[in-house]
Amino acid sequence: MVGVPRSSGCATCVKRRCDERLPGCAKCETYGKPCPGYDRGFKFITGKPYRTRRRPPGNGSSSPNKQRSDRVSPNAGNHSQSASQVAVQKEQPWCLISGDINVMQSLEALIEDFSQPAPSSQKHIVSHWFSYLPSVYGHNRTLDATIKSFAAHHFGKIFQNNQMIAYARSAYGESLHRLRKSLKNPSECLSSHIFCSVVLLCLYELFTDTEDPESWMKHAKGLGQLVKIRGPDRYCNELDISLLKVSRGLIVMHSMFSGEACFLATQEWHQMMRQQCAPGISSDLHQSIEQFFAYFTYAPSLVHRFYHLKEIDITTPEALQIISATLEQALDLQSKLAPWYEQFSQIAPPPSETLTSTDDLTYPIVLTYSDMTHASIYCGYYAYMIIIHEVLKTFGYPGPHAAMVIYFRDQICRSVEYSSVGVLGPYRLGFPLRVAIEVADPATRSWILARLSQFSKIYAASQPKNFEPILGSNEH
Structure with missing residues (x-):
């Protein structure tokens, strides 16, 4: 458009070639002027948050729950209608107007x-x-x-x-x-x-x-x-x-x-977090979640040992000692997570199965949960169990560990439709999907990458290129 500067440089040097360095550009520094920054003058317009207009009861009307489900797509990255009602407009050309009430x-x-x-x-x-x-x-x-x-x-x-x-x-x-x-x-x-x-x-x-x-x-x-x-x-x-x-x-x-040690894996931190109950969570649920996170802080050390063994000659005495310690840790965590799961599933109902709403041929039966907090903990548990069974399978410990890896991987994938809804959906699934893709066969890997590609439109960390294998083979 004629008369509208196309440079994204600062206000002082918009007519020059600006390097756009943050927080101030080099041109302003050279000329001894304070850099005014790169603001272009918009404000959030004061207005009421969006609310769905109530429909009068009668023929063709639906229940509040049904209306709500109609507004929320099962695909991740979708936003509530309220956000799209926040108006933005351009104001004075070089002055940002963002009064506290608008923020x-x-x-x-x-x-x-x-x-x-x-x-x-x-x-x-x-x-x-x-x-x-x-x-x-x-x-x-x-x-x-x-x-x-x-x-x-x-x-x-x-x-x-x-x-x-x-x-x-x-x-x-x-x-x-x-x-x-x-x-x-x-x-x-x-x-x-x-x-x-x-x-x-x-x-x-x-x-x-x-x-x-x-x-x-x-x-x-x-x-x-x-x-x-x-x-x-x-x-x-x-x-x-x-x-x-x-x-x-x-x-x-x-x-x-x-590869760094997790400092949260100490009784001092565990005890402090158990004492601090977040608002709106029952005491039983709080204690169960905190117990899981206490176990979760030990996951890095298990993964570090496992990853280290992927890089060394496993026939050496040093490797055999690491294998023994890794198996011992994996079995110990498995024995602790088994009673934890029994207790947690009594507090937070396990997921139920339902038909997918997206005609997904890979996972036509998906999992739904009682709420997002429960879903997050269950998916974290599935990911942890994948790690444990992958360790036990890799080092030949007796048991159906290969089948269990596939089972828990599929539990994560079947949870995606429920858990990925909303702006924070991809964030909640970041760790579980990161683990699932490590143990995915080619077809499942393609399915996960397709979901990640959708998520990345809103959540940049979900870009498929960020999910390259770390722990090794994807063949199962």
Whole structure:
């Protein structure tokens, strides 16, 4: 369009060739001018969150549950209708107008999106954490920039608005710049606000980075270091507890894929997390989930031993010792998970079988769960059992381990239709599918890659290229 600058550079050097470095460009630095950043002037328009118009009862009307199921597609990456109602418009050409009331309004819509499809009484721990964002916004400039970046990217992807996505990148650069300063400030570095910023930045990478499959690992490593430095005694309010519950899955996954020991695998951390019950969860369910996560923190050490054996001569005395220790650990975890599963299945109903709604020929019978939290724990259990049985099968321990690997792999795949719904669906399935694809035959692998390709439109970490085999052969 005539008269509209096509450069995405900063306001000062838009007529020059700008390197677009963040948080400020080199041109401004050379000329001794403060870089005004890359904002292009949009705002979230204040408005009421979308609500489905009520239909009068009568012929042709459906129940509330039926109306709700009609609005939610079984395919991952679909968003609730509320988000698409948040209007965005261009304002003054070089001035970002984002008053607090507009950011707060946007957060309301974002929280609703990330809570779907579950009702408020059945929120997943991650979506529950998002509900704290309005209360912490406006108290810390590092966290404010991070919140704006995450929200702008979310709505930019929904509307396919490149201007919003560009602003999200700019705010992301600002948040990183501020975070470095905050981490050097003794009075701020261990605060809940900075902890919240680090968690949100890690999630931002998972949702946005399409170039570097390991970018989230760098943030997850920093997140783990911060959690460790803060120490177990600092998690004593609801926000910190929720942030820790969100963080630990990322910390365990980073440990597993990086080869680094998982510091959460200690009685001190286990005891602290058992004492801190997240809101809205019964005591029995809380204790059962915490017991599973305590076992889950030992998964990295099992995988590290197993992976190490894939790279060395297994006939050496050293290898034989590692094999013995690995088998002993796998059998110990199997013996502990068996009674845990019996107890958990009494608290959280096991999934039921139903016909797929997508005419899927590979998995025509799928699994449905009582709620998303239960589904997440069950899928985590299936993934853990794959690892254990794969170890036992590889080293020739007696038992139908090959069949069990296939069974638990298929349980994960049959859970995809239920668990992948909503913005957070691909996030919930990240670890289970990562394990399932390691043991998939060619047909199942193709099926998983097709699902991942769909997820990656919203959740960048689901790009198929990020799921290259790690542990070895896919032939079963």
